[in-house]
Amino acid sequence: MPHKVTFQDINRSIEVPEGVSILEAAEEAGIDILSSCRKGQCGTCAIQKVQGEISVVEGVEVAPEMAKKGMVLSCASRPLTDLVCKTTFQEDEYPAKVTAIIDRTPDTKSFHLQMDTRDGHGFEPGQFLTVGPVIDGKKQFRCYSTSSSCFNKDYIEITIKRQKKGLVSNFFHDFVELGKTIHVKKPKGNFKLDLNATTNLLLIGSGSGITPLISMIRSLTEKKSSRKINLLYGNRSLDEIIFHKELLELEVANPNFQMEIFLSRPDSEWQGRKGRIDPKAIKDAVKACEGKLSLYTCGPGPVMEMAVESGKANGIPKNDCHMEAFAPPKEKLPDNCLPLERMKEIDILGGLSDKVLERLQPHIMIRKFRPREVIVREGDFGNSAFYILDGQVAVHKTSVDLIDQPKKKPRSAWERFKRLLRKNPRGNEFIAPHHFKVTHTSINTEGHICDHEGKTLVPFFIPENPRDLEGNPIPESKIISLPRGEIFGELAALFRYKRNATVTAGKDYCQTLELKIQALRILSTSNKEFGRFIEDRFRQRSLSRFLKDATLLKDCEFGLLEMITQKAKFHSFKPQQIILEEGDSNHEIYFILSGYVKLSQKFDSSELNFQTLKKGDFFGEFSLLSDGPSICSITAINNVQVVGLEKEIFNKIMEVETSREIIEQTVKERTHNRNELRTRMPSLSLLSFGIDHELVNGQSIMVINLDRCTRCDDCVKACADSHEGYPRFAREGKKIGNTLFPHSCMHCMDPLCMDGCPSGALHRSREHGEVLIDIDVCIGCTMCVTNCIYDNIVALPVAENVGSNGDVEFKKNPSNNKPILKSMKCDLCVETGDPACVRSCPQDAMKRLSFNDIFQTQI
């Protein structure tokens, strides 16, 4: 039964459904309560209860003196009766003066804050400080871990990393100067080090997660503690290591402190550990520590979870594993998302815990389709599956001629010439409003994309009497009807291949649950039944097709293929997970279904990558043939899914002549590659560069030979001229030797940018598979900009007016008063089929090449 909660100070009342926390309900209603960990740990979301009863999540407590004042943690409290509250718990605030600003890395700064009262400087190492700078007239509270020693009574140091869209972090970086006064609250938090304990410490941090850990190290060093401290600290590159110099100094100053820094993208001069912190490294660190051990970890969620799991697996008691509880603010759920109660009613989600359902919630949504409206198009690349909640859908087995589908005709040469003359000369700054369609789009509660008046935009329908591509009517027998409770599109999404049929709503309205790929992955791991269901589906529907396409098995008999289909085992690997270690034996041959793996070998003291494999390739054959250990390590580069075939099947495959020849040839090539390592150092360092920067995904990578490039920028000008003045790349990016990889879309095999595009503006072209953005349809949510890990997509604001002095007034979305954006990226000049940048380079310094062409060329 829902309860009424009245916030006295802001004069608002909300209804909180049963089982929902006060914080969640308040956020849903648009009431701003500051929160951080959302687990009842940090205390940021404290509110004051004036009247009524609540239930508190088990294990969450507030200090008795605070409880007396009525403080409750809104994230962990659920009303039992109607409540009267105040949105903030009136904690004392202190003015603090910024006495020093220290650059730690290009995007991280430390700030020394000095309060008038010295009492305010007291804290325990690991705790956080709540700062409340006034931004745009409003006090914005955020929590930052302290990074100074707790024995330092002169100031408190906080260290802030600039976040892409961080309001407060950007304010600190751009506007906070020496002498500025900022209001702070007293340090608090349950993630803290007991200085009087005697256990040795294993500290695991990643990125800016070092801040509370260095506070612990500094404090223990200053205390001259005899506790042994072992720090594992992960970063991407050398210049991103926060407190590098300080940590090296601490290592000298404190003989009990030692550290290992891991770099996932090291440069050639890096002598330390390469890669990410993994369970093996933690296991080794635990082994190396003597005596009783406590683990403290801070960093991204997955790193902390892995650290705690590995710590526990290696004998550290649960109570001694401490994880910083900060979590990013909860994502705003889509308007048409399902409440938890409704989710529990759906059989596919039945039996899942609340925690899993909460993780699923942002990745699933209700979608309603009108009669005959197209749900998925044959040939498209999708990242979601659909579960039918109501009505029926029609699956068209034969290719349908979607004549009603709005198709963009290629422009004539004259039209293109006219656009060239009317190009936007400031196309790298803003979008001229007349160049693209601009609507204040959003997704309505029915899951349709609509304009600001709620009018549905661009749905398209299948004709009443559908015809195939040759113009013949499609008989009813060729259309399969799927009833309520069926799921479709899951294999194409999970295994990243194109939709093989057009699916439309039936003759009536149809309601579906759209499950994004993240939801499918969560479901596959947390619901064993669903995982098995996916495996069986793949076995029935796609594996035989996959095997038939595999070159290795092309001449195998039907019986053998059938046997393989039945007996194949599915394995999934996370990024950087070692699949097969050099020297270990394996009992299966593996076929890659999706993702990429790298082959590497130990060479003197380092690990050399010498080849990458992609979907359809196989590995593990050497060990099976020789009955010996594997000659190289095989590691997943990203999320990898493989099927494993046991030795018995492998032996049968070897009986087929062509398959045997292919395997023998592959073994020969890989052995040759391995033996030639010493002579191929330049191309191998290039390959490692490509793997470290995750370019393996690229199908059309822009490469510039700097030995030839005269920096004339003809390429950028040609690109801008081909796109109405909007250049789609910048001639700057990653450099290795004489090679530059500029920021330009690589048209990835597995395009992460397409995950979550709500308007469907991002799509793959049918003809050649280029990843494209329909700028007219783009609603400027910048999801793709955030998702693209290569920074190859930009979002430009749409101009309303350009003043005579050159000042630009931007068009704003009335719903949030923010400039309307449009995402842009390289489209490989799909209109002409020949990228203008490459064609216009007078020095032949630029090419668009696949990963294999650049990085696996053996020279």
Place this chain on the structure above:
Amino acid sequence: MPDQELHLNRGTGNPPNPWVVHLQSRPLPWFYSPVKLRVWSLLLFLFLVGALWIKTQNLFLPNAGHYLALLSAFMVPLAFFNLRKTAIGHCMGLTVTALTGLGLAAYLINGHRLDGDLEKIISGASILALILLAAGFKMKKFLSPFKVFGTGRAWKHIHIYSGVIALLLLIFHINFRFPVGLFSNAMFYLFGSFIVVGFFGIYLQHVIPMKLADLEIEVVYEKIPQIIAELQERVQGLLKKPDESNVSPLLSSFCKQEVLPFFKGALPNIQYAFSVSSGLIDKLHKFDNCHQFLGEEEQQILDEIKKYYKYKQKLDVHASLQWLLRRWLWLHVFLACLVTVFVTHHLILILMY
């Protein structure tokens, strides 16, 4: 599933892409090979000796056509044997130039020459056509979105070799003699310097990119002032201690004299065209001198400043060399405009008189 890959994706089994081979192996041009240089110089010397021998032996009376034929005949194998694999554009350009030279030589050797004025009109019109063709390179840049106009590389070769052939025709046009009269002389030398600047540009475009590629950083020319301003801010930040006290007078005066003026803006220097580390060692030596008199904390500050100093020096190299690449082009275009004015005036005179 397989058609998920782009049409231009290829597997590992294919032969290496020659462009990638060139990228990774960084081959030097053929004339950097001492053996080849000696062989072809010797062949050229033998050609010249042969020509001289013919003249001294009075076997027949050689004219300009014979020398032109000899030079053209030498150029074809030179281009074919050295450039056909690595620089097909230059190979074709040289061959076309040589064939034009052979054509002219045949005409000159033949002895049946057209009327003098007609000959000049034809050669002059051809020069004008070639100049217009060379100017088409700029037009092609404007029309770069249109595939039908071909590649920039092809147009660069057309631009270079139409200029070379125009020079050849100009020499023929003035009948292998220096022109007479102030205007004709001015036009001749202007055209000559225009072509020489063009060749100088080809040299710069070959040498400077390699120097820039060897630097650790790559920057866009227009962004250099912004990056320098950021560096300057960082250096100034280092000179203020966290507690707002200043650094020691020694470090402070050293920075005032040696460091801060260096960060005021880009300092282009033509010396960098000869050595990208020009003067850097001397400047860094000053840092070492100062380093020994500082305390441990300030030594670290100085080391940090030194790092920024080296970075800024690389930015200066980029600023200097990219400036050179751009300004050369301005000079070339300026001369082209002057040549156009002179040619137009020349044409008007011909048409009027």
